[in-house]
Amino acid sequence: MMHPDTKLKWISEEVGFGVxxxxxxxxxxxxxxxxxLDGVFSPDSPEYFKxxxxxxxxxxxxxxxxxxxxxxxxxxxxVNHSFRSNCLSTAYNFEVAIRDIAKGEELTDDxxxxxxxxxxxxxxxxxxxxxxxxxxxxxxxxxxxxxxxxILPLLDTINQPLMELLSGKTLEEISEIKSGDRKMLSTRTLxxxxxxxxx
Numbered sequence: 001m002m003h004p005d006t007k008l009k010w011i012s013e014e015v016g017f018g019v020x021x022x023x024x025x026x027x028x029x030x031x032x033x034x035x036x037l038d039g040v041f042s043p044d045s046p047e048y049f050k051x052x053x054x055x056x057x058x059x060x061x062x063x064x065x066x067x068x069x070x071x072x073x074x075x076x077x078x079v080n081h082s083f084r085s086n087c088l089s090t091a092y093n094f095e096v097a098i099r100d101i102a103k104g105e106e107l108t109d110d111x112x113x114x115x116x117x118x119x120x121x122x123x124x125x126x127x128x129x130x131x132x133x134x135x136x137x138x139x140x141x142x143x144x145x146x147x148x149x150x151i152l153p154l155l156d157t158i159n160q161p162l163m164e165l166l167s168g169k170t171l172e173e174i175s176e177i178k179s180g181d182r183k184m185l186s187t188r189t190l191x192x193x194x195x196x197x198x199x
Contacts, residue, residue, distance in 0.1 A: 002076040003031045004161050006107060011080065014123060018080045018106045025101040028154030032076050033165040034093040039071035063115035067192045082108035083127040088144055088151075089113050091185035092170050094162070096155070098147050112136030113144070115192040141188040148187070153178045 005025060011018040025031065041061070046054045046069070060077040061069040071077065079087070085108040087095045101107060111122075111132045119133045133139075155163075155174060163171075176182035 001033055001035045001037070001162060001165060002072075002074050002079075003029065003107075006031075006075065008075045008078055009106075011106060015080050017078045018108075019075050019078050020106050021101045021103055023103050025097055025107075026158055027097050027100050028151050028158045029097045029101075030094050030155065030160050030162045030166075031087050031097050031107060032072075032079075032095040033162045034070060034072075035165050037073040039069075039073065041069040041071065043067035043069070045069065058117075063117075063192050065115075065190050065192055067115075067194065079107055079109050081111040081122050081132065083110065083122075083125050083129050084108075085110045088147055089187065089190065090148055090152070091187055091189045092166070092173070094166065094170075096148070096151055098151055110136075110140070110144075112140055113187055113190050115190070135191075137188060137191040141186055141191075144187045145184070149184055152184060 002019060003025065005021060005023045006019050007022050008017055009020045010016070039061075041057065043066075046057055049057065057069060057071060061071040064070055086097060086099050086101050086105070087107055087109055088098050089095045089109065095109065097107075113136065115137070116132060116134050119131050121131050124130060152174060156178070173182055177184050
């Protein structure tokens with residue numbers, strides 16, 4: 001489920017629709033949680049689908065560490081990629097704002113942790129990375145982990161409309177991370193291992 005203070009908006013011809021903030025969203029806010037309404041498809045499910053359905057599932061879903069395809073039921077499926085993303089995925093089935101997001105600003109993800117099956121070249125943002133590759137998790141997880149290690153302790157200091165969607169086990173682990181009794185799960189655990197193709 002996407003944060004309630006967001007809406008769908010046409011961004012440009014290049015990227016199509018995106019998700020923007022309808023009010024200020026502070027750093028440390030949970031911006032998305034995988035919930036019970038999100039579709040979860042086994043890795044081999046698409047081969048039984050009609051071609052159009054296959055294409056739509058491939059376009060709007062992402063792969064988890066089991067290779068399952070996750071199709072968000074709400075506007076979360078329209079969140080666009082950025083190498084300078086203002087949100088990051090955790091290993092706990094939720095995403096968090098890693099910096100303040102202004103009203104009207106687009107919420108973005110780094111597609112590098114979505115276990116893509118093929119590389120793609122997004123708009124050049126002046127960053128060192130120019131291509132999103134299927135194995136980006138293995139190359140970038142240390143950088144993402146450093147960001148998240150600073151953010152997770154902030155979770156209980158901010159109004160969190162989506163907090164109730166987190167499991168009791170996840171809440172307990174986050175509390176133990178903040179107290180120093182547990183190490184945060186690395187984003188490396190998001191990686192789906194089977195060999196992936198390249199364009």
